[in-house]
Amino acid sequence: MSTRLDVKKTYKLYIGGKFPRSESGRYLPAHGPGNVHLDNYCWASRKDFRDAVVAARAAVDGWSKATAYNRGQILYRTAEILQNRASELVTELARSTGVSAAKAKREVTLAIDRLVHFAGWTDKYAQVFGSVNPVASSHFDFTTPEPTGVVVVLPPDEPALVPLVSLTAPVILSGNAAIVLAPDKFPLPAVTFSEILATSDLPGGVVNILTGKRGDLVPHIAGHMDVNAIVDGTGDAQLGTKLQEGTAINLKRYAKHALTAVDWFTVKAEDPYWILDTVEMKTAWHPIGV
């Protein structure tokens, strides 16, 4: 009797709705606790990042023009798919980080509920944060939020899933496209999550996920002229400063959400005000008269 050989999954980048390897051909080994080798994953290069920006930019037009209702449904479907394939992510989290299956399940369940929560904001945040303004002249004057465009999102190293979801959902629900730099330490859950996004009716390019060494890419993120905003959840002061210096290049917006590992599991990480980090308020005037 011969034992059966497993067909191992290749962990690739997620760019433009497709799964390419890094154009550099580089890869890194992922290790679990006790330095056990798990799988190899792609080491994204500067060119991969630039390609991701191009894919994100191409996706923004269509995604921002989708109705809020439609975006909400797609985010909800992401939760549906994640629920259905929760066990994959539980396994991925447990073998990468060493947490118990129960803890991993708790994290995946929370990620599902977060997606459901943010799905409900798409068609409401404009009502909460927009306004009709009572100007002292004969004009109709209103303020509405619009997505800023292409946003780079950096979750912390751990927890390995919930921050990624909690940072990315408020960015994309308004119509932005995101490039997520998966944590250096635990990249595999992010890649498996990207496979869930790819089957959720989310248009290609709306979320792009890169794995590798974030430190390499930080100067290129800060310096990129076609990135509209950076959402920094790393909690790393040095990295944060380098990223924030990107504002001096092209006025890209920088928002920081440094929470403790515990706080990512609380309502502190379920904040509609995070939506405002990556929207622009537009005010329009028109005379009233006959």
Place this chain on the structure above:
Amino acid sequence: MKTKHKAVFRRVSAKRAVAKVASLPIVPLKERRLTFGNRWDYVPAPEDSKNYVIAPRHELFINGRFVPPSTGKHFDSSNPANEEKLTEIALGGEQDVDRAVKAARRAYERVWSKMSGRERGKYIYRIARIIQEKARELAVLETMDGGKPIKETRDVDLPIVAAHFFYHAGWADKLRYAFPGRNPRPLGVAGQIIPWNFPLLMAAWKIAPAIACGNTVVIKPSKTTSITLLRLAQIFQEADLPAGVVNVVTGTGETGTAIVKHPDVNKIAFTGSTEIGKQLAQLCAGTGKRLTLELGGKAANIVFDDAPIDQAIEGIIAGIYFNMGHVCCAGSRLLVQESIFPTVVRKLRDRIQTLRIGNPLDKNTDIGAINNKPQLEKIRALVQSGADEGAEVVQPVCKLPERGYWYPPTFLTGVTASHRIAQEEVFGPVLAVMTFRTPEEAVERANNTPYGLSAGVWTDKGSKIFKIVNQLRAGVVWANTYNKFDPTSPFGGYKESGFGREGGVQGLAAYCRQD
């Protein structure tokens, strides 16, 4: 017996109809002239300025008192309309900035953050009412210090200044309604740097929301326009505003940098050029200071062929020649639909000949002085570049005063998107005129700039207004109007025109912690 009246029709054959139209005399653009004779000679109507005394020397305003600067130095401030010296202004140094921040911090911790919103609001209401009382004086001082026409300072700047304090006074005790689900708190000490184009108005836009939200302020006016902010400081004294809540440190760019770099400032707000804004962003990176920037613009004013043309002309004129074009949101690029281009240019040319340029204190003056010499030189250089690059320069024939900094209202035709005059912010009374054919082209041209502060749309068709407004990447879009401001209406830019909003409920976010 009723007679049937036969309707009488005069049939004009198609051929004759065309011939009739063709025989109308069409005067080429260049030869048309306005002939009003001496009806344009207005008698001078100067605003009374003799009763308003400008002290020969002004000091810093720190901790509720006017104090001399640690540098011991003062610099001259003059009237750009005649280059006459008006007063001497204190040159604030690093030590003075430190003193001011310490005063602001003390006032924040001991008084202002402990005071209820209701009481804070009452101080700000008082300030608004005193401003209204002294509005005429402030308007005259603003005109003399900055070169703006009295018509504008009196009728636009000052009313909105008072309105800003009045509006924000009311928010002071209602902030939890501005941030649903949150308990907002102030940030602490706010460092604010304002420009010379709307000295008092920018001061109001900065100070009012900051103190309404419970912060204290260290504010620096532009070197060339310090007088009205210092007069406002006297109004703060008159209103019994607690010492240290607002501190004014006058000086140069270096004084501003000292404020930005000070470690005990929690928030920086800056209005000025994109170039300096980027430098400030660099200085603030990694410091944890909150930052809002309100920077330059190169707004497109789009006129469609179904626009109300005469109103559009007034809107174009107001858009670029208001405040001599020293406006970040000025409609400095005119995008006019090809089919109406000859009409629009003809009307513009006639209209700019009617604009009166001269003594800013004269109530008939439409266009005042350029605020300072370097800016005048920049304007001249950019218009020259336009001519060098092949555009046609149109200026009225008018006699400019001998002393002072003056530039006539100007527009250039034959401008293309690659010309410097189409890309760089002139910050003067200069309009670049370009054409387009389709709405898609108009939007593409309008958005083809790193700036994104404002835009204008002129069309009578409602659905077109909404579509174009949606597609323009600009923080403020005026449809069938231009250059309108209100404290309830948030103002700010997209892209390299800055981030953060001033005014309205959205403008409060910059001055609160929402945790």
